[in-house]
Amino acid sequence: MRIIFAGTPDFATPCLQALLKSRHEVVAVYSQPDRPAGRGRKLTPSPVKKLAVEYGLPVFQPMSLRDEKSQAELEALQADLMVVVAYGLILPQAVLDTPRLGCINVHASLLPRWRGAAPIQRAIEAGDAETGVTLMQMDAGLDTGDILLESRCPISRDDTGGSLHDRLSALGADLLTEGVEALDTGRIQAHPQSVEGVTYAGKLSKAEARVDWNDSAEKIARRIHAFNPWPVCHSHLDGEQIRLWYAHCLPGKPGAAPGTVIAADDQGIDIACGEGLLRILQLQWPGGRPLNAGQACHGHDLIGRRFE
Helix, strand or coil, X not given: XXXXXXXXXXXXXXXXXXXXHCCCEEEEEECCCCEEECCCCEEECCHHHHHHHHCCCCEECCCCCCCHHHHHHHHHCXXXXXXXXXXXXXXXXHHHCCCCCCEEEEECCCCCCCEECCHHHXXXXXXXXXXXXXXXXXXXXXXXXXEEEEEXXXXXXXXXXXXXXXHHHHHHHHHHHHHHHHHHHCCCCCECCCCCCCCXXXXXXXXXXXXXXXCEHHHXXXXXXXXXXXXXXXXXXXXXXXXXXXXXXXXXXXXXXXXXXXXXXXCEEEEECCECEEEEEEEECCCCCCEEHHHHHCCCCCCCCECX
């Protein structure tokens, strides 16, 4: 088959690599326009574009796919299928209808749970025991298309947004390989998503990463893990912003005002919460690198001080 691939971030690159290793032809790659990055704010290509250029593939980076010119360019590629993985642009109906077999999407959740922008992080934040990857036939709605295949994956208490991202990215590439072959041979049939259990994974923001110590230790620990590596939970200590990378919740009563450090040693930095205790295992002082609890305690008398 002639396949168009549309994707932007790291999550999408294993899927593109899987297609490049297959017997099918990737005729073009669509990715978001280059964005400013780094201290110099230099225009930087997306991970998907970098991979496409490495393989000498034509790359298209329209600001939108709603205009006639962009749609005509896509139609001229005469694709059998368009594969979309974390692309970041809305596909209008005219684009969805262009490839012979339509457009399919690799989405990092078990739909209809966690439709939307941040399914990996929201699953951890909510305390879900399981997530996965869904391959769906795209329609004009937000992740509402019929399901072709899915693959499940457990979430452990040690998972972060980063570790789960990497597992689901690899799982998505395997699922896509299976799905593309099944579509090509007509051995697959889509089924509608359930109307029950629909949830939405809102886009992440830096504002919501500030810790509220009145929350339970369990809720705070889940959020710290979910927001690692971005936007990274943080709290203030004596006016300085401290980034919190990794934590576990402990049994027992707080015994102090929320945010108060009640113990600090090589085992961890224990902080009272609205309910329970939170043990910080990795944190980052301003201008430094992430440190484990033992390293972070050196030179800092933390017991009795209060995070805000």
